[in-house]
């Protein structure tokens with residue numbers, strides 16, 4: 269089984285990447301069109317989990333680079349062997365209903381050509397319903413079930429979680445900032461999902477369940493507290509639950525209602541917080557809803573799925 273997952277350096281003096289050693293940047297080069305950037309999470313020595321919408325059917329593995337680990341020197345650059353998008357992902361599926369972008373099953377696995385050398389700067393995050401997550405949750409293996417993982421990680425209520433975004437520091441240079449958000453797994457879930465209709469892409473949506481399917485977790489808004497929002501550049505990044513000093517990924521950042529960073533990155537120090545409108549919500553693929561695909565794709569990665 270894989271060495272411990274979901275471990276990070278906790279001391280305040282640690283490097284941003286040591287604090288978030290699973291965080292990956294995915295760079296897609298497109299001839300004559302420059303680059304597209306997405307985020308991802310290292311989940312084993314060969315695989316990074318991200319969003320399927322980061323790629324088009326024309327993108328070849330040769331055009332994609334994955335960066336993991338510290339800025340500059342220790343940062344490891346990886347070539348990509350293959351991208352496996354979820355078979356049910358189909359961006360254009362609702363085109364004839366004038367819904368241009370449909371993000372159901374917006375999740376993909378990027379296989380690297382070589383194993384990542386694990387270090388304090390590069391270490392996988394735990395996936396739910398694996399032996400590593402059972403250990404991280406300090407529950408007995410193999411007695412603990414996947415259902416129990418879901419009850420522990422996504423109980424009814426407003427579940428505190430976080431995503432990691434780039435922020436700009438007054439001293440220049442990009443840094444990583446953890447943004448705490450609340451998963452509306454309560455009576456607030458419906459209001460969260462209803463706000464999807466306020467996305468400019470979804471003016472033709474009559475019933476919100478057309479675009480917000482059972483695969484999504486919903487965060488953002490101002491109730492029960494003001495949540496920060498994602499930017500397009502956060503696509504593919506992990507939505508993480510912290511349990512004591514261990515980290516488990518429960519979602520993949522897929523889409524949002526308002527792109528809050530059109531202008532500029534959020535400031536690194538927490539004090540400066542620009543508030544978005546109350547209907548600014550973000551939607552994440554719920555990993556518990558795509559386990560059969562993950563299990564099949566990662567069968568010989570030593571992750572020991574439950």
Ligand SMILES: Cc1cc(Br)c(Nc2ncc[nH]2)c2c(Cl)c[nH]c12
Nearest residue numbers: 469498499500522523524525526527
């Ligand atoms: C993370 C993220 C991805 C995408 Br794709 C966005 N774009 C969008 N959402 C609905 C249709 N297209 C946004 C927005 Cl907007 C905010 N965060 C986003």
